[in-house]
Amino acid sequence: MTLLADFKARFPEFDETIANTYIPILEDVYPCYWGGSYDSTCGQEIVLNLLAHLVLQENQSATDTAPLRSSDSKSIGSVSVSYSNPTTTMTERNAWFRSTCYGVRYLLLTLRNQGGYFV
Numbered sequence: 001m002t003l004l005a006d007f008k009a010r011f012p013e014f015d016e017t018i019a020n021t022y023i024p025i026l027e028d029v030y031p032c033y034w035g036g037s038y039d040s041t042c043g044q045e046i047v048l049n050l051l052a053h054l055v056l057q058e059n060q061s062a063t064d065t066a067p068l069r070s071s072d073s074k075s076i077g078s079v080s081v082s083y084s085n086p087t088t089t090m091t092e093r094n095a096w097f098r099s100t101c102y103g104v105r106y107l108l109l110t111l112r113n114q115g116g117y118f119v
Contacts, residue, residue: 003027003038003047010048014055022055030054034110046109052102 004023008016034050037043097103 003051006044007048007051011052014052018055018059022058023051026051026054026058034106042109046106049102049105049109053097053100053106056100056102057096 004019004027007023008014008019011019030047030050033054034046036046038047094107097107
């Protein structure tokens with residue numbers, strides 16, 4: 001089976017048009033998020049959940065025109081807004097993945113692949 005066919009079989013809740021639109025695009029992009037192999041059963045589950053998360057994010061981004069920057073401070077009198085530095089911490093990365101059930105599954109599945117922590 002192809003990645004698109006695997007995705008449709010694993011996640012029938014996704015509209016076929018959305019899957020047909022985004023999966024071919026994200027098929028080349030997912031290694032940027034997950035460097036592991038798709039060949040094993042665990043690798044397939046990880047990649048498919050990652051793709052489901054990315055599809056939801058892409059579909060939301062296509063309809064959402066709000067800026068993706070977080071603000072450090074805001075003022076109402078004389079209207080003032082300060083934006084934070086565009087660095088991403090591990091906490092922000094995890095929060096982004098926790099924004100969908102598929103991202104949460106991705107984090108749980110990849111948790112055991114993280115290696116040791118240095119003290």
